[in-house]
Amino acid sequence: MTVSHWQRAEQEEREVDFLVVGAGLAGCAAAYIAKHVHSRDVVITDARDVALGASGRNAGFMISGLDTYYHRAIECYGHKVAREVWAMSERSFGLWRECIENSPFDVPIDNCGSMLLAETQAEAKELELAARALDDDKIDIEYYSRDPLGRGYLAGIEQPLDAGVQPYLLVKSIMAQCGAEFIPNNELYRLVHKDNYVRVHTRKVIFKAQYVMLCTNAYSPNIDPFFYGKVLPTRAQCFVTEPLDHVPVPYCGYSDYGYMYYRSTFDGRFLLGGGRKQFRDEEDDTTEDRLNPKIQAWLDDYLKKYFPDVTAPVAHRWSGIMGFSCDGLPLAGTLPDRSRIGFAVGFTGHGLALAGATAERAVDRLLNGVSAGAVDVSRFE
Numbered sequence: 001m002t003v004s005h006w007q008r009a010e011q012e013e014r015e016v017d018f019l020v021v022g023a024g025l026a027g028c029a030a031a032y033i034a035k036h037v038h039s040r041d042v043v044i045t046d047a048r049d050v051a052l053g054a055s056g057r058n059a060g061f062m063i064s065g066l067d068t069y070y071h072r073a074i075e076c077y078g079h080k081v082a083r084e085v086w087a088m089s090e091r092s093f094g095l096w097r098e099c100i101e102n103s104p105f106d107v108p109i110d111n112c113g114s115m116l117l118a119e120t121q122a123e124a125k126e127l128e129l130a131a132r133a134l135d136d137d138k139i140d141i142e143y144y145s146r147d148p149l150g151r152g153y154l155a156g157i158e159q160p161l162d163a164g165v166q167p168y169l170l171v172k173s174i175m176a177q178c179g180a181e182f183i184p185n186n187e188l189y190r191l192v193h194k195d196n197y198v199r200v201h202t203r204k205v206i207f208k209a210q211y212v213m214l215c216t217n218a219y220s221p222n223i224d225p226f227f228y229g230k231v232l233p234t235r236a237q238c239f240v241t242e243p244l245d246h247v248p249v250p251y252c253g254y255s256d257y258g259y260m261y262y263r264s265t266f267d268g269r270f271l272l273g274g275g276r277k278q279f280r281d282e283e284d285d286t287t288e289d290r291l292n293p294k295i296q297a298w299l300d301d302y303l304k305k306y307f308p309d310v311t312a313p314v315a316h317r318w319s320g321i322m323g324f325s326c327d328g329l330p331l332a333g334t335l336p337d338r339s340r341i342g343f344a345v346g347f348t349g350h351g352l353a354l355a356g357a358t359a360e361r362a363v364d365r366l367l368n369g370v371s372a373g374a375v376d377v378s379r380f381e
């Protein structure tokens, strides 16, 4: 969106040291690191409010690694990168746990682990290969050659260090602890890089910032053409049932190569999400945050097939927009020829695993020029 000549009359001008744009998981983590590790004076701003994007809409799975099974990650990116990105998810979890421990209010977290499940024989074979690769790297998992849940799946991998969290409260808690001033309802519409500062045009304020960190994930291509084709907006769908009298899956359950996910919520409901694989032409490449009736009906059928004991009606349905990266790895770096504008984006549906460590590296890259390693955008050069 732009700002009209008439609206501009209300804009104030203001100098800031470190400006974060986007108040989701990545933005709040970047603000927290910039303030507490690098002692910067931080302002964070958002077009809407805190955690109204994907960060407050996700399923809350703290599930390690990338959205692809571990042996496939090794094939695709090499062993060093696959291991490094796994370690990044451990680092992100460390950050979230630190914030939860010190939180001024309760942030529910369930250290239930996750269970990756196979829906077909082909996927069962994939899980066996993934389990071997994880074992070889001494990563703590348990492999099941049969359905560990007795629900019609064919194999499983339990990752005991994973967890389920209340994602909206997690982001609000990081915001409460990040030590930054927050300006909501303030969309950024133009960035002008000067030699020793950045002019940041937002709805309410024109900032003169020493440094800018873009944490605008799926919406990044709207901000700068550099992100065209690198960050792909992708819609996701979910629902929760009314409360149940039992726990259908005592883990964060994840199957069909991550296209399906399910867990119990902290108030005893069953959450089911996914179904995008069958309707990719409708869900890919859109920032339109709306329910897709076809996918929601597909999720209803999935519930009946795998969880016939969950008879409570669906209480609430929602959607959200994720930022997928073009090669599946997050992107951290600075814009070409604009070294004062950094970014941490493109978490490909695994922001709880990757946004914390990526934001940490992106801040170090922006302030000190330190490479962000496996997630550094220089891989596209």
Ligand SMILES: Cc1cc2nc3c(=O)[nH]c(=O)nc-3n(C[C@H](O)[C@H](O)[C@H](O)COP(=O)(O)OP(=O)(O)OC[C@H]3O[C@@H](n4cnc5c(N)ncnc54)[C@H](O)[C@@H]3O)c2cc1C
Pocket (backbone or CB within 6 Å): 021, 022, 023, 024, 025, 026, 027, 045, 046, 047, 048, 049, 050, 051, 052, 053, 054, 055, 056, 057, 058, 059, 060, 061, 062, 063, 186, 187, 188, 189, 215, 216, 217, 218, 219, 220, 223, 235, 236, 237, 238, 273, 319, 320, 321, 322, 323, 344, 345, 346, 347, 348, 349, 350, 351, 352, 353, 354, 355
């Ligand atoms: C339904 C669903 C389920 C998911 N499940 C999981 C899961 O279980 N586990 C997991 O790890 N991940 C999951 N994800 C993905 C996860 O939510 C994201 O990876 C993560 O939230 C990304 O965080 P972010 O801060 O980068 O983006 P966002 O939370 O989307 O934040 C971006 C922010 O930028 C702001 N913004 C954009 N443009 C502008 C602008 N021009 N000016 C100012 N502000 C702007 C937006 O308003 C928004 O607040 C799921 C996502 C969805 C939608």
